[in-house]
Amino acid sequence: MDYLVDSIAAATADIFQSMLMMEVRALTAEGADGFVLDESVCAAIQLEGLYRGSIEVLTPAPVALEITGNFLGLPVEQIDDDVRDAIGELANMVAGNLKLALSEKGLEIKLSVPETRVLPGYTYAPQACGRAIIVPFDIGKGKFLVTLRLAETG
């Protein structure tokens, strides 16, 4: 499963460097232990095919605002439709790169359109995440998580 972690890390770095012009650093799962998200924006994409599951991008509100502001090229001060759409598009691009990585291993999946919601508080504990692959990221001004859940169909 290391290639999945590497794919998520590489895809996220590519998006941040090429489109957002922001530095981003992938952390180890333990490196973000105890990371507390208050109000956060979660964008999820469902995966279907030989494997089923989901990929989620979970950003605390300040990080979501920072990312959206960089996408749009202007400051963003509150969670609104632009922020939900921006985080959804971030998840869309991460999922698209992951799909390509899986395809190169012979695993074809289909992606849903992103669904985005605002969540209340959340505390990250890697030992509680079961079989999910979680990659924490640090953008300097805060952290966010990318979570992949993948199980063989049938």
Add this chain to the structure above:
Amino acid sequence: MGKKVLIIDDSSTMRKIVTRSLRQAGLDVDQIVEAGDGQEALQVLAREKVDIILSDINMPNMDGLEFLRQKAEISLLKNIPVVMITTEAGADVIGEAKSLGAMGSIKKPFTADQIQETLSSLF
């Protein structure tokens, strides 16, 4: 005279990013119109003449591939060049888009330089 460009993507964020990238790439864009999916794009094209179309593939209501199929059936639209801007990088999907008339594709995420390199021949 600059070109009139139709951007088709269900993400308003992505439509703004593409708009900004076209300008950063220094392409001669006179006007930009937008649509949220293929169905809406056909409605826009029924009332507005555009020079170039940039389209996502995965969209609700009508995706980019179905848009290409329907566009090809409309004589006034079939010669307008279309470039796909999409997370779909698989050879089969891009190959299908080209067989339906797309001139090329740009993979998301992209830089302004990549936009310039792929689209400059159309401007």
